[in-house]
Amino acid sequence: MAQSDLATASLRNEPAYRGIVRSIESKIMSGQWSVGNRLPAELAMAADFGVHRSTVREAIRxxxxNGLVRRHDGGKxxxxxxxxxxxxxxKITAAIVLHEISFFELWESMRCLEPMLAECAAKRIDDDTLDVLQANVEKTRAAFEDKQSLVQLDIEFHQTIAHASRNRALQLSRQPIGELFYPAFLNVFSRLNAGERLVFAHEKILLALRTRNAVEARVWMDKHIVDFRRGYELANLDIDAPVCWSKQP
Incomplete structure (x- = not known):
């Protein structure tokens, strides 16, 4: 297996370390090497692949x-x-920005994800999380004049619902998009007095979650995301322009 991966790398005119990367990735993804398993020593892998130790080190780097291997507590x-x-x-956030994905494409993605997350959350949310969301809504109502805080509270509201969904696939899909989507609304809040509409939508979503009404949670979240687009356009922002990265407030 090791030699065939190196042969493939050679045919692709790639460095040998890439063949080693693919071989180790294959063992991890197939479950042959599980999370928590210790990798063989560098010298042993070098002998197995028939390469110099420095080539193995490059593959390990x-x-x-990529987050597939790690040294515990700085050990070897x-x-x-x-x-x-x-x-x-x-990594996904960087790809979205560098591929010049438009804000409209980002908005379409969030319209697919956020209502489903709200629906899942309505079925699984606990009382402690509902209290967190209630506190968030109250803070949002008091932050109308502080645009930075308004955006941060909006981010926290949606992140809390995402975690309450207990669907890790949806959460992983949403996170990089959300990191670009919600901070962009600082521009909207800076140009429009949208605080009341934001709180109104959050209260409706929270009520649906509190009553465990999955259909209403989905419907109100969809309305909320549609309203995001309306606000973006009312603020005279170009929804078809490539999304820009900005540090979250």
């Missing part, structure tokens, strides 16, 4: 960057790990 031993959400998100 790539695997570490390498272990298989699951990529962290933040690491996954940052």
């Amino acid at each position: 790539v695997l570490e960057q 031993l390498l272990y298989v790990t699951a990529p962290r959400e933040a690491d996954i998100s940052s």
Whole structure:
């Protein structure tokens, strides 16, 4: 298996370390090496692949960057790990920006994801999380004049619902898009007095969640996302322009 991966790399005119990366990735993804398993020593892998130790080190560097292997507490031993959400998100966020994805495309994606997350959350949310959302709505009502706080509270409201959905696939899909989508509304809030509409929508969504009404939660979240687009256009922002990265407030 190791030699065939190196042969494939050679045919593709790629460095040998990429063949090693693919081989190790294959073992991890197939479950042959599970999360928590320790990787063989560098010298052992070098002998197995028939390459110099430095080539194995380069492959390991790539695997570490991809979040598939990690050293515990700065030690020398390498272990298989699951990529962290933040690491996954940052790569996808960069791809969205560099591929010049438009804000309209981002909005369409959020319109698919957010209502489904709200529907799932209505079925699974607990009372403690409902209290967190209630506190968020109250803080939002008091923050109409503080645009930065308004955006941050909006981000937290939607993140809390996403976590309450308990659907990790949806959460992983949403995170990089949300990191670009919601901060963009600082421009909207800076140009429009949209605080009342924001709180009204959040209260309706919260009521649906509190009554465990999945249909209403989905409907009101969809209305909320549609209203986001309306506000974006009323603020005379170009919805077809490529989305820009900005640090979250």
